[in-house]
Amino acid sequence: RKEVEQDPGPFNVPEGATVAFNCTYSNSASQSFFWYRQDCRKEPKLLMSVYSSGNEDGRFTAQLNRASQYISLLIRDSKLSDSATYLCAVAVAGNNRKLIWGLGTSLAVNP
């Protein structure tokens, strides 16, 4: 089983739709969680960190479910510009400061 797993998609949704992605992780000692966005032929950019209590940034909401070992990203009122690949990344507690990456979920928002 991979350490971090994502549904690769693609998710094809119309503008204005709400879409959600999950990312599961295998190590129960995982401590820090992130969602990154990667546009085609560009580098990944931090979208948001995921906090234990969940957090929201505009149309984006991130949640952490420790019991089931997954994080989620909810995008409301999808825009064409949200089309990208969404990567989740996980860090295990301790001195290791290396993120473990999922392979990404592809989202296409259609007019």
Next chain:
Amino acid sequence: GAGVSQSPSNKVTEKGKDVELRCDPISGHTALYWYRQRLGQGLEFLIYFQGNSAPDKSGLPSDRFSAERTGESVSTLTIQRTQQEDSAVYLCASSSGQGIHNGYGYTFGSGTRLTVV
């Protein structure tokens, strides 16, 4: 600098030649990471430097790959005797010492696109 800087942005090289890729991290970031991303694929970890500690080289795919970093400054990734399968985007990222446990994650450079012909 304001961001992570990588050079060159594009490199075309002949099979068998050596290449050197450069990464200039964000000033003050103690951790530096190299990743490889083949077209349409995920991020493949290569090597990680943290301050003056011994680097984590566990991701280097062969002994043709090596990387150096002096202190907390510039890093170079060297690929010797390049092969066509080395063609990919090589991404560098940096983070502050506790950045990934304080919600800041990594900051990536824009990458070097390597094409081996």
